[in-house]
Amino acid sequence: xxxxxxxxxxxxxxxxxxxxxxxxxxxxxxxxxxxxxxxxxxxxxxxxxxxxxxxxxxxxxxxxxxxxxxxxxxxxxxxxxxxxxxxxxxxxxxxxxxxxxxxxxxxxxxxxxxxxxxxxxxxxxxxxxxxxxxxxxxxxxxxxxxxxxxxxxxxxxxxxxxxxxxxxxxxxxxxxxxxxxxxxxxxxxxxxxxxxxxxxxxx
Amino acid sequence: xxxxxxxxxxxxxxxxxxxxxxxxxxxxxxxxxxxxxxxxxxxxxxxxxxxxxxxxxxxxxxxxxxxxxxxxxxxxxxxxxxxxxxxxxxxxxxxxxxxxxxxxxxxxxxxxxxxxxxxxxxxxxxxxxxxxxxxxxxxxxxxxxxxxxxxxxxxxxxxxxxxxxxxxxxxxxxxxxxxxxxxxxxxxxxxxxxxxxxxxxxxxxxxxxxxxxxxxxxxxxxxxxxxxxxxxxxxxxxxxxxxxxxxxxxxxxxxxxxxxxxxxxxxxxxxxxxxxxxxxxxxxxxxxxxxxxxxxxxxxxxxxxxxxxxxxxxxxxxxxxxxxxxxxxxxxxxxxxxxxxxxxxxxxxxxxxxxxxxxxxxxxxxxxxxxxxxxxxxxxxxxxxxxxxxxxxxxxxxxxxxxxxxxxxxxxxxxxxxxxxxxxxxxxxxxxxxxxxxxxxxxxxxxxxxxxxxxxxxxxxxxxxxxxxxxxxxxxxxxxxxxxxxxxxxxxxxxxxxxxxxxxxxxxxxxxxxxxxxxxxxxxxxxxxxxxxxxxxxxxxxxxxxxxxxxxxxxxxxxxxxxxxxxxxxxxxxxxxxxxxxxxxxxxxxxxxxxxxxxxxxxxxxxxxxxxxxxxxxxxxxxxxxxxxxxxxxxxxxxxxxxxxxxxxxxxxxxxxxxxxxxxxxxxxxxxxxxxxxxxxxxxxxxxxxxxxx
Numbered sequence: 001x002x003x004x005x006x007x008x009x010x011x012x013x014x015x016x017x018x019x020x021x022x023x024x025x026x027x028x029x030x031x032x033x034x035x036x037x038x039x040x041x042x043x044x045x046x047x048x049x050x051x052x053x054x055x056x057x058x059x060x061x062x063x064x065x066x067x068x069x070x071x072x073x074x075x076x077x078x079x080x081x082x083x084x085x086x087x088x089x090x091x092x093x094x095x096x097x098x099x100x101x102x103x104x105x106x107x108x109x110x111x112x113x114x115x116x117x118x119x120x121x122x123x124x125x126x127x128x129x130x131x132x133x134x135x136x137x138x139x140x141x142x143x144x145x146x147x148x149x150x151x152x153x154x155x156x157x158x159x160x161x162x163x164x165x166x167x168x169x170x171x172x173x174x175x176x177x178x179x180x181x182x183x184x185x186x187x188x189x190x191x192x193x194x195x196x197x198x199x200x201x202x203x
Numbered sequence: 204x205x206x207x208x209x210x211x212x213x214x215x216x217x218x219x220x221x222x223x224x225x226x227x228x229x230x231x232x233x234x235x236x237x238x239x240x241x242x243x244x245x246x247x248x249x250x251x252x253x254x255x256x257x258x259x260x261x262x263x264x265x266x267x268x269x270x271x272x273x274x275x276x277x278x279x280x281x282x283x284x285x286x287x288x289x290x291x292x293x294x295x296x297x298x299x300x301x302x303x304x305x306x307x308x309x310x311x312x313x314x315x316x317x318x319x320x321x322x323x324x325x326x327x328x329x330x331x332x333x334x335x336x337x338x339x340x341x342x343x344x345x346x347x348x349x350x351x352x353x354x355x356x357x358x359x360x361x362x363x364x365x366x367x368x369x370x371x372x373x374x375x376x377x378x379x380x381x382x383x384x385x386x387x388x389x390x391x392x393x394x395x396x397x398x399x400x401x402x403x404x405x406x407x408x409x410x411x412x413x414x415x416x417x418x419x420x421x422x423x424x425x426x427x428x429x430x431x432x433x434x435x436x437x438x439x440x441x442x443x444x445x446x447x448x449x450x451x452x453x454x455x456x457x458x459x460x461x462x463x464x465x466x467x468x469x470x471x472x473x474x475x476x477x478x479x480x481x482x483x484x485x486x487x488x489x490x491x492x493x494x495x496x497x498x499x500x501x502x503x504x505x506x507x508x509x510x511x512x513x514x515x516x517x518x519x520x521x522x523x524x525x526x527x528x529x530x531x532x533x534x535x536x537x538x539x540x541x542x543x544x545x546x547x548x549x550x551x552x553x554x555x556x557x558x559x560x561x562x563x564x565x566x567x568x569x570x571x572x573x574x575x576x577x578x579x580x581x582x583x584x585x586x587x588x589x590x591x592x593x594x595x596x597x598x599x600x601x602x603x604x605x606x607x608x609x610x611x612x613x614x615x616x617x618x619x620x621x622x623x624x625x626x627x628x629x630x631x632x633x634x635x636x637x638x639x640x641x642x643x644x645x646x647x648x649x650x651x652x653x654x655x656x657x658x659x660x661x662x663x664x665x666x667x668x669x670x671x672x673x674x675x676x677x678x679x680x681x682x683x684x685x686x687x688x689x690x691x692x693x694x695x696x697x698x699x700x701x702x703x704x705x706x707x708x709x710x711x712x713x714x715x716x717x718x719x720x721x722x723x724x725x726x727x728x729x730x731x732x733x734x735x736x737x738x739x740x741x742x743x744x745x746x747x748x749x750x751x752x753x754x755x756x757x758x759x760x761x762x763x764x765x766x767x768x769x770x771x772x773x774x775x776x777x778x779x780x781x782x783x784x785x786x787x788x789x790x791x792x793x794x795x796x797x798x799x800x801x802x803x804x805x806x807x808x809x810x811x812x813x814x815x816x817x818x819x820x821x822x823x824x825x826x827x828x829x830x831x832x833x834x835x836x837x838x839x840x841x842x843x844x845x846x847x848x849x850x851x852x853x854x855x856x857x858x859x860x861x862x863x864x865x866x867x868x869x870x871x872x873x874x875x876x877x878x879x880x881x882x883x884x885x886x887x888x889x890x891x892x893x894x895x896x897x
Contacts, residue, residue, distance in 0.1 A: 012801040012802075025432055025436055026360060026428055033462050037470055043499075044496060047493055053489075129483060133491060135484050
């Protein structure tokens with residue numbers, strides 16, 4: 001050894017990894033990219049929302065009352081999942097599974113009601129092929145509904161994992177990310193409700 | 204719901220039929236024979252050497268960030284070669300087809316490429332060079348260096364890292380497949396609407412382009428998330444933000460752009476896909492579609508993307524110049540601020556790609572001024588590099604040659620960019636080859652920096668240097684080639700030659716095109732030396748081993764990655780280093796800790812190998828293929844496969860294994876014995892370096 005190293009306090013130091021912290025941070029970054037996806041779609045909506053091309057106008061297409069019912073369903077689901085997270089915090093697995101199941105059922109109601117609206121619009125000939133406005137209308141709402149549908153599948157998966165694996169570190173990190181995801185979708189819904197439904201009804 | 208299609212369609216094979224196999228085109232058949240021969244030779248070689256098991260265990264299923272980074276680099280190099288062949292074809296066509304009296308060969312009336320084929324060649328040249336050559340090489344570099352530079356053992360998410368690699372590879376594979384089955388997009392790498400709509404591009408070319416971009420774009424977003432999380436969450440103890448090395452800072456800014464810009468690509472590609480598959484009207488020329496919406500959205504991604512390509516090279520140049528000037532980087536804080544200023548401004552300049560859209564003087568002025576603002580932080584960087592070199596002890600090894608090369612390219616490319624940022628001037632030069640010369644000049648900065656990085660960090664990864672004599676030949680032949688190709692291009696642009704021409708109507712331009720052709724010949728020479736450099740260096744690797752201290756190779760290294768041994772062991776650091784200074788290695792050298800060993804070793808947790816990312820890539824490739832040819836059942840099955848693999852992975856908890864402290868110690872002892880046998884007497888270097896922390 002060429003030089004005396006005893007005078008140095010520390011050159012090496014091991015540290016403990018923070019699995020949940022790492023994963024949650026990464027999920028926030030993913031949410032950031034999802035924000036950008038919606039932002040780009042809302043930008044496209046702001047360009048296309050008057051491009052009716054002689055077809056139905058937004059007043060004829062959107063029904064704010066249906067949007068309101070959707071909102072109630074979605075926010076109930078968020079509330080139920082929040083209760084589930086509370087159960088997770090105190091370690092009640094059965095309650096967590098029950099609340100997640102309820103949240104999934106209510107969210108399924110949301111998807112079902114929106115699908116009914118879509119089918120109704122298609123039945124009237126208001127298809128995405130009709131005009132630029134209807135294209136962005138279906139894609140914006142459809143993407144949000146797709147997110148909700150993926151969230152429902154995610155909840156089912158997590159119910160199975162909580163039941164069979166218990167609240168291990170990876171399972172808890174997934175549940176925390178699910179919570180972030182679910183709340184984020186409801187925040188996006190606020191924008192959808194305001195811009196597509198309310199302003200659409202005003203015209 | 205689906206759009207009606209022209210031509211043959213069947214349930215089981217979709218649009219696929221023999222008519223899509225271009226067996227009557229001698230150029231493509233030649234490429235096919237070449238690709239098959241090389242592929243067969245590689246397969247035969249691996250079988251003969253019995254490497255399949257080794258490749259599967261040590262590379263394909265590996266989650267080691269260095270191996271994933273290397274695979275990114277190799278893929279980038281292969282695609283760089285493919286993009287280069289496209290460039291050779293473009294230049295040859297233009298040199299042959301200037302003026303009405305030029306001869307025509309094959310099916311072309313001038314030159315040897317008919318317009319439709321020529322359009323596919325420049326479309327694939329742009330797409331491949333930007334997204335499948337340069338980008339993977341940059342991401343590969345970050346993959347290898349960033350965890351080392353922040354003192355981590357792997358990326359934050361090793362599994363996602365592997366998925367990012369394979370998604371990019373699937374995109375590249377789709378582009379390659381389009382050469383032999385079907386066609387590629389003839390609408391340029393930017394997918395010009397409404398040309399890229401189904402009505403004007405009824406074939407599968409644009410579909411190949413769409414799915415290749417979509418899949419690799421998701422891969423890049425995932426990769427960017429991983430890099431940001433690694434830098435934010437995985438830094439070694441003692442490494443505060445002020446001590447983060449400059450390359451990692453530029454990686455952070457680049458990946459921030461990746462996270463925020465690539466989702467827009469996802470959106471714009473998805474919307475165009477819906478137009479082509481479902482018949483929506485986002486960018487069509489009728490029924491409420493808005494084709495300028497496409498342009499805006501595309502460049503909202505596209506412009507941040509080109510800064511995504513330039514920021515990391517700035518980090519490389521900073522590291523290399525500080526190293527070979529034997530000085531601390533001048534103005535570190537301003538360098539970081541300038542990096543983030545460029546990243547920030549990248550968001551408000553996209554409209555300069557189409558000043559001629561007709562949005563009025565107010566909007567154009569805003570974007571013109573915003574574009575010119577980029578020159579300020581870039582100028583700060585340039586002066587910082589010059590002041591770093593000023594009064595330094597300069598050593599012009601190949602990495603330093605490449606880095607100083609960028610100092611000449613950057614002002615030329617940057618100032619031509621400022622010329623284009625002036626709106627009235629841009630009205631004259633829009634769509635001329637002046638623009639092409641400008642952005643190739645800038646991308647040359649990226650390429651020069653990539654070669655600087657490869658020669659600089661090669662010994663870090665492999666433990667031996669690339670041959671510097673051949674390295675200098677590569678550099679000088681590149682410089683001559685780039686000058687011959689791109690200086691005449693500026694002139695041609697000012698003389699009014701527009702871009703994307705398969706036939707040039709003015710014969711007086713031909714001399715300039717011949718000069719460019721001579722430049723392409725020089726590029727071939729450079730490519731030859733590049734191959735020779737790797738071949739000779741790997742063959743004579745024992746001669747190139749230079750181990751000084753633990754990790755030092757060039758005797759001027761500064762950052763944390765040099766604290767690790769060269770070549771880096773699979774666990775990077777036996778014990779995580781505690782960071783005292785931004786230039787930790789330079790500080791350790793000055794303080795005499797070059798040969799410091801930890802007091803005791805500890806157990807290390809490393810990610811286990813897994814085949815799931817590779818299998819997911821297989822399913823994704825099938826999915827992309829099925830969607831291009833509209834084979835719906837196959838698309839559904841492969842998509843279900845992707846989801847099933849993801850769910851399966853979520854049930855596997857046992858994702859890490861432990862390397863016992865005793866094994867780590869054994870490995871380290873082995874390394875020290877090897878080092879002591881090979882490296883020269885260190886005391887003079889250590890004593891010369893002692894106390895010198897500039």
